[in-house]
Amino acid sequence: MTGRQVIVRRARAEDIPGLVASSAGLFAEDGGTRDSSVNVDWPREHGARSFAAALDDPARLVLAVEHDGQVVGHLMGSLTGPTAKRPVTSATLVSIHVRPGHRRARAGDRLVEEFLDWARRQGAEHAEVTAYSANTDAVRFYERSGFAAMTVTLRQPL
Incomplete structure (x- = not known):
């Protein structure tokens, strides 16, 4: 598959079912396999409302990856700040997923480039993203895009 076969564009309301399916793929592939506290049903239960709200929010970005008229991936980003504690505007890459069969088309790279x-x-002064430390492919992907580790979250099961 070549990069010309997929289109990265702003998502629209009619994309919501495909965005939810992409989000469900992310939850099943990533969080659901690495974190037992993640509700893998969240996209099915809440995804449509979340994407609809994001599409109407100027402080959030929703991108779709389209192939043959179908949504095969997404990115959601948001802006925060400035605040008294952190007096800068930050951009957070909230979620990103591309169906495995479409990853070689550089859709993920293009999503991150559009987000940045x-x-x-x-006016964001920096961008940030979180990834599970066990997801070494994701960590390498973000590092290739210019992200670098700044904090580490440690967890202890109780």
Whole structure:
């Protein structure tokens, strides 16, 4: 598959079912396999409302990856700040997923590039993303995109 076969664009309301399916894929592939506290049904139960709200919020970005008229991936980002504690505007890459069969088309790279361009245009001073430490493919992907570790969250099961 070549990069010309997929389109990265702003998501629209009619994309919501595909966005929910993409989010469900992310939960099943990533959080659901690495974190037993994640509700893998969240996209099915709450995803449509979450994406609909994000589409109407100027402080959030929703991108869709389209192939042959179908949504095969997504990215959701948001802006925060400035606040008294952190007096800068930050952009957070909240979620990203591309169906495995479409990953070689560089859709993930293009999603991140669009997100970073959007963040700069919105005046963000930095961008951040979280990834499970066990998801070494994701960590490498983000590092190739210029992200670097800043904090580490440690967890102890009780």
